[in-house]
Amino acid sequence: GQNIDQPTEMTATEGAIVQINCTYQTSGFNGLFWYQQHAGEAPTFLSYNVLDGLEEKGRFSSFLSRSKGYSYLLLKELQMKDSASYLCAVRRDTGNQFYFGTGTSLTVIP
Amino acid sequence: GAVVSQHPSWVICKSGTSVKIECRSLDFQATTMFWYRQFPKQSLMLMATSNEGSKATYEQGVEKDKFLINHASLTLSTLTVTSAHPEDSSFYICSARGGASGRTYNEQFFGPGTRLTVL
Numbered sequence: 001g002q003n004i005d006q007p008t009e010m011t012a013t014e015g016a017i018v019q020i021n022c023t024y025q026t027s028g029f030n031g032l033f034w035y036q037q038h039a040g041e042a043p044t045f046l047s048y049n050v051l052d053g054l055e056e057k058g059r060f061s062s063f064l065s066r067s068k069g070y071s072y073l074l075l076k077e078l079q080m081k082d083s084a085s086y087l088c089a090v091r092r093d094t095g096n097q098f099y100f101g102t103g104t105s106l107t108v109i110p
Numbered sequence: 111g112a113v114v115s116q117h118p119s120w121v122i123c124k125s126g127t128s129v130k131i132e133c134r135s136l137d138f139q140a141t142t143m144f145w146y147r148q149f150p151k152q153s154l155m156l157m158a159t160s161n162e163g164s165k166a167t168y169e170q171g172v173e174k175d176k177f178l179i180n181h182a183s184l185t186l187s188t189l190t191v192t193s194a195h196p197e198d199s200s201f202y203i204c205s206a207r208g209g210a211s212g213r214t215y216n217e218q219f220f221g222p223g224t225r226l227t228v229l
Contacts, residue, residue: 033217042203042223043220096142097156098205099156
């Protein structure tokens with residue numbers, strides 16, 4: 001089975017930095033993905049890690065530690081439009097299915 | 111590139127009827143498509159995996175006779191919710207993955223979703 005956990009809700013201030021954690025226990029790990037989702041819309045891809053370490057993409061960075069079953073998404077210079085749900089997803093090595101975490105609802109306040 | 115469409119974007123139906131949702135990859139060949147459902151304020155739950163030309167693989171707890179999946183071509187998969195009931199009301203999202211290598215192979219590309227309401 002897949003156990004993928006994230007904090008349910010977070011609040012941060014415009015211009016600040018926020019870190020959203022994701023822990024997982026899964027068999028057949030083949031990458032961890034981060035998506036952003038606004039209400040009523042499809043998820044949009046942000047970042048992914050297959051190997052340990054930090055991947056940086058503009059204001060978004062993602063970190064992975066496979067030995068700890070842990071990842072985080074770092075959002076810098078927060079903007080109001082960053083208010084959304086953030087989903088981590090683990091990809092299996094056979095079949096390439098994605099299993100999503102519980103999702104974190106981020107609210108950015110002025 | 112890597113655009114996925116879904117049709118319809120929303121549908122309202124009466125209890126007991128069947129509803130078909132289409133998922134199309136517009137600019138790449140999708141060797142694998144995935145179907146998810148999402149209840150309000152919850153995350154995406156994988157329902158099934160479909161590979162072109164073969165039977166879909168359903169996740170545990172998902173009724174294959176209720177959620178019929180067909181992946182007849184490399185650009186089209188359909189999900190039919192049979193004998194729909196109010197508890198089937200949800201947001202259904204498909205995603206597609208290409209073959210071989212490159213971005214369409216490594217990622218999943220999501221459709222815009224279909225909001226199903228069963229009265």
